[in-house]
Amino acid sequence: MAALILLLAMRTYEETGVAHARSNGTLHTAEATITKLTSHTTSGRDGGGQDGGSGAWIFTTKYTIELRVGDATKTVDGVPDDSANDLQEGQRVQAGLWHGRVVEIDGRDVWPGWHPGGWDMALFMLYPLIMGYLIALAAAAYLAGLGGRVRLVRRDRSPAVAFGFLVGMAASFVLMGCAAFGNSIAYWPVVPVGAGTAAALVGLRRVLRRAQATRVENSPSGNAPAQV
16 A cells, blocks of 8 residues: 555656646756657547447557657657657657656657556556545544544544545546546646545544543543543
């Protein structure tokens, strides 16, 4: 789980950093030469029947571009056809770099970003598990930060954590709906985790207040610390 969280954090940092650098124009630029341009074409039908779509046979072409930047050779995979259009081997271009990685070629976006392949696919599939773990970890850290003044058994804290997970999943579905209309954000993994954690902590605070009130009422002195 630690490895998955670290990988998700690294990918989120990369995508957020690239998006920020592109938006504010702080990408490092360098003269480059295209040394190799390879195309990869896949084909398939565009839905049809109950799945929707026209059912027509479609072709998708993506490119692998190899560039020489100074003394270094850099490769970019999964470049869409519209970004690679008119590029040729031997052509001199202006490369936009983020921490040494090619993000733009002559102002065209060639960074693959979040995509359904490789490690990103694994992160997409396992994201609910990662999110739930992080929310539970945040809840445990919150309770530990109380220094033992209030203790909650599992059955008392589980509803708050479960509520946080449901809020996180709802936020994930909202993000997927926005992405379907082209409104995606580079730091999307932070949003469901943040929303779910906030919801879980609010739920825990309510449970703690209830537990403290109950304990105070049942205490002979009326002010003893609550331990449930």
